[in-house]
Amino acid sequence: MDGMARVMVPGVPSSRVTVGVGGESDGTAMTFLQRTNPLDWCRTCAGPKTPPRHHTRLRSPEKDRLQGQKISKRHGTSRAGEVYVAIAGHGREASQDRHRETDRNRPKMQLKDIAVLITGAGSGLGAATARAMAAKGARIALIGRTRKKLEEVAAEVGGVALAADVTNSSELEAALAQAEAANGVARILVNCAGSGGSRRLISDNSVYPLEKFIDIVNVNLIGTFNCLRLFCARLVTCEPIGEERGVIINTASVAAYEGQIGQTAYAAAKGGIVSLTLPAARDLAIHRIRVNTIAPGLFATPPLTKLSDAALSKLGEAVPHPARLGNGEEFAALALHIAENPMINGETIRLDGAIRMPPRILDVGDLNFRF
Ligand SMILES: NC(=O)c1ccc[n+]([C@@H]2O[C@H](COP(=O)([O-])OP(=O)(O)OC[C@H]3O[C@@H](n4cnc5c(N)ncnc54)[C@H](OP(=O)(O)O)[C@@H]3O)[C@@H](O)[C@H]2O)c1
Secondary structure (H helix, E strand, O other), X not given: OOOOOOOOOOOOOHHHOOOOOOOOOOOEOHHHHHHOOXXXXXXXXXXXXXXXXXXXXXXXXXXXXXXXXXXXEEEEEOXXXXXXXXXXXXXXXXOHHHHHOOOOOOOOOOOOOOEEEEEOOOOHHHHHHHHHHHHOOXXXXXXXXXXXXXXXXXXXXXXXXXXXXXXXXXXXXXXXXXXXXXHOOOXXXXXXXXXXXXXXXXXXOEEOOHHHHHHHHXXXXXXXXXXXXXXXXXXXXXXXXXXEOEEEEEEOOHHHOOOOOOOHHHHHHHHHHHHHHHHHHHHHHOOOEEEEEEEEOOEOOHHHHOOOHHHHHHHHHOOOOOOOOEOHHHHHHHHHHHHHOOOOOOOEEEEOOOOOOOOOOOOEOEOOOOO
16 A cells, blocks of 8 residues: 555545555555654544544654554544544554543453562561562562661562662662563552651751752652653563553652651652652653552651650641551552552542641651651
8 A cells, every 4th residue: 555545534524534544555654654744643632532622733753653653543633624544552542442442351450470669668668568569469579778678578578679779770770670580571660768857947056958958859759760760661661461561659748748847858859759740640651651659648667666655646646537647558558559540640649647747746856757
């Protein structure tokens, strides 16, 4: 075929159908792309779709990416009323059926035999998520800085322990390569690595040290992004499972919304994670990778459980309902649900028993309240 065969489109006079399906005889888009300009494409729904107002012009890099891709039967419509065939197999599946699809039986991301990367997995929320995902049959790679902690959890979950600092790209790359060699390409990334640190902007007549601010932002925000980007680089090479390739779950904090006294750095870092969630999900939609974030309230993990009993009960009472600290299993249950529910994307979910943090809960002098 020469790429200019006619397409029948219901409701559109054939005289206005100017671009054909086919391209080369094997159905590639080469000819089609060379002969149609401008191409209209729907950014809102991630695929060609009527009505025409949903469609915007395809930019040059996207055209390049479409070169040689398979053409499907579906069309998009330009403002001029020209109808273009759509391209399947490039991440924005073009079939109209996609928009109508309600099939509950389509293959879904399930944990069984899926390779999962969890950072900060040697303790707290990361370790709890490792246990929950392993219980569902996932193959877990645990990343953190302290090997001993990781190995203890790895022994429990039958996983692989990989010591790496999330802010160090070469350490992280090496860990991801080892994880892949052991478990296959990871489909799920749970970013739990993080740490706090509390200090007023001006305290004891001295100003907040810049290094401390950089350090907290580095571990929580830059570390999260570093894991996300290196994880994706490997995942995009895999075939999708059903309609998706994989899932990223970040961990922010309610401090992203209500940072307390002393939490400028931590709140800024966690706010950054919340803010990157939607654009990262949009960036990765074309690769069918979802990105979500959990913003926990107060959870009973090592940074908090080392507080005094009095401080812990004060914190628990500050939660409207249930008036207690959350536990790792509750965090892990949400992570599992996010992994398995394909419609949750680009979202940050608070997990906090309705707490809205006041400027301060604990008195000065309480042990280093970090989250
Ligand atoms: N617990 C809460 O109430 C709460 C509330 C809101 C948000 N969060 C967030 O939840 C996440 C998990 O915290 P958690 O409560 O489970 O505390 P945790 O037990 O201290 O877990 C944090 C983990 O991150 C690891 N980590 C820290 N810096 C790292 C780095 N640069 N590279 C690699 N790993 C690093 C730590 O292990 P190593 O030091 O051995 O590396 C540790 O295992 C954190 O992001 C935290 O900010 C917790």
